Amino acid sequence: MIKRAILFGGKAIVSILDTTSTVKEAIKIHGFSKPVAVAMGKALTVAAFMSAGFKGVGNKLTLIIDGDGEGGKMVICGDFGAKVRGYIQNPKACEGRQASVSDVVGKNGSLNVIKDFGLKEPYNGLSQIVNGNIDEDFAYYFTTSEQLPSAVALGVKMQGGECVKAGGIVVQPMPNCSEEEIFILQDIVSNFTDVASLLSEKSVEEIMEFYFGHFEISHLPDIYEEYKCSCSRHRIEEMLLTLGKKEALEIIESQGQIQVGCEFCNTKYVFTKDDVQRMFK
Template sequence: MDSIVKGTLFNGFARVAIISIKDAVNEEIKIHDLSPLSAAALGRTMAAGVYLGANLKGKNDSYSITIKGDGCIGGVVVAGNGDYTLRGYVANPHAELPLKGNGHLDVGGGIGSGTMTVCKDLGLKEPYNGTVELVTGEIAEDFAEYLAKSEGVNSAVCLGVLVDKTGCVGAGGVIVQAMPGITEDMLFIIEDIISGFSAISSILAEKSPREIFDFYFSHLDGELLEEIPIKVQCSCNQQKIENALRSIGRKDCDEIIAERGSIEISCHFCEKKYIFNKEDIDKIWKK
């Protein structure tokens, strides 16, 4: 089962989140026919997304992460809600590069240089937007940079996806956030533990988030607060697609119908196809 475990360390001077999303990544591999490299880039970004979603206040609040890079993956988009559902896609689902010297997938090379933008809709007048330049393109460092620069939060971020011939066998991450008043000694201990997570995806392949918390963090005056399930779920529906058609305009829709007989729109996230013929278009503009 995919889930996020949230806890505190040092009686509250640090917060930890442990995210496991193997099933979600396998679902995305199936939906988009992802190569291991594209799956790793999407899975790491999804783990960061789960963390953003877990910190939203309302169930209907939403977020998106958009990564634009000049590498062969092209870009990654993940969107989700405060109810722990999320979805995502990559520009190039079949990206491939040679493995790095340490045997890891070269996500940084596949993303290249560019930007990471986080958008949050908290039900206020204006959505919140924050953009940072990519640090390494490996997603974890870039997300830590976003948290520090845009949200003013000092965090250690570890994200990973392990893919073999059968699909994704471990995915997710560990994020530790320093709280006001944290001491140098506490930071040193946290850094020491995090530095042991260079193969976090292998750890996630063997241990549940609860087991990781118990094994690595519970002895640091740790308290496990809650565990919440995570689900891949798209938010597209007939109404939203009809609204998109309206924004294209009647004239353009009629031209496409005259040329091709119908209009086909696929959802980027779940690849569901919506098909409209002339009658459907007439109906939309009669509404």
């Protein structure tokens, strides 16, 4: 559930996200270690926030967080309507240890944001990892690459191997926001040190009302984010067609079949010799 509202007649946007079900689904698919679940949960929440702002059905987003942490590279995608998915190189990183998000992500590396609005060239924003906590890394990205000095507070609460709460609060002042209004917003955002616990106590509606309800506020329509993959047998077939018949048959010869796994949802697609013959007819 994503609740968004415009403050001060359009000078700032507040987004409050409860992404618990999405993070639970990601853990179910990938079997993340606890530290990775927190890191990926935060990254999926950012992707949900960013894709919630999309206006066109075909709009797409890819976040590549490539740090020197134990988790390795993280790839997160978001589609129109805050449909997100993602994977990490080492889903079991830091297993059984008390590790921080920055242990998983790393403290050095790059943050790449690709937004595809169906135009000739996709938007490509490159920034750097600040401290590997994801909150500050994206706050820095929004400020430097998108010129939107944003406050980003993300949280994932785990109990045992289970996610009990995940979500975030993002406040983005627009360029016409006055210094006094920014100061007021910063003061509010300083309360959000433990977003996951806050979301355990209050619903997104209650948080919006409690912290922002006394301002001049206009609510935007709710968005229901979810973990959703865009892969299909048809898409894999198209990929195999670009590989070429000779190459495809060679794989069949050596391995008996072609098996292609989707990294985002772990679905396995199997193609037999008959399938290949039919595809290339």
